Amino acid sequence: MFERFSKEAREIVIRPQDEARALGHEWIGTEHLLLAVLRHPQQPGAATLTRLGVTPASCRAAVAGVVSGAGDDLGAQDAEALRAFGIDLEEVRRRAEESFGQGALDDPASTGDTGARGPAGRHREGARALSRHLPFAARAKKALKDALREALARKDRRIGVEHVVLGLSRSDDNISLGVFTRLGVDPESLRQRVLSDLREAAA
Structure with a gap:
């Protein structure tokens, strides 16, 4: 499937490692894919998010708030x-x-901390995370599969940033929905706007 991704979309699959590590997470979720999408603000889909007022900073704050359980x-x-x-x-x-x-x-289940408790345990886990590739959470894998489905449904030959955004808009897990809620973005409205932008670009 990876060979069908555009150059920018491939970066969206690779860069979440950096986003997750920057937030101290030991997994890659839809939230990290969304942050990677925002690295390409001129690309279809990402441009729609930008017009809706979503920025890397606001998205990072939303992710930190939802995943850490802040508040x-x-x-x-x-x-x-x-x-x-x-x-x-x-x-x-x-x-x-x-x-x-x-x-x-913080809730260990939401922070991804499954190792030893206490500062020393967390330090060891963090050091170990930096030395290996982080695993994709099931919700992130689903979003990428949905991106492929979106491309196939549109009969597009390659998977672009817009398809990843469409895939993310179909995510219904609590973390994805929580991030979108904090950003003030309705996933279905986002989906319709992206599709509308693509129709306009093709006209």
Whole structure:
């Protein structure tokens, strides 16, 4: 399948390694594919995201917020209510990380930390991750397969950035949906806009 990818789309398959490592993740998910897409803002699909106001910085912040569980299920009002009772969530997080290491309160399942607990364990896991290729999560593999399906459905001879974006718009896992929600982008609306842009370009 890889030989059918355009030069830019091939980079989108390769570059998520860098995006994942920069965020300290040990896997490649749809969120990292989306960040790699934004490295090509002039390409179809990526240009649509750019017009919707999505930038690499806003996407990176959205990914960090969803994957780290920043804010968890508590909104600003909940945090304020707890503060009234003398409970400061940020202070609790700060003290926990001071005692047990960065990300001590993060969910291991969402951070990809399946190794030893504690700062030393996380350091060993991080060092190991840097020395090997990171695995693609099932949701990322599905998005790439969906990109192929999109190209076949359109009878396109090669898979481009636009097909990857269309594939990502079909993702229905919690992380993908959470990132799109934080970005203020409705996946189905994104899909329709990309298709509309492609029709206009072909006219």
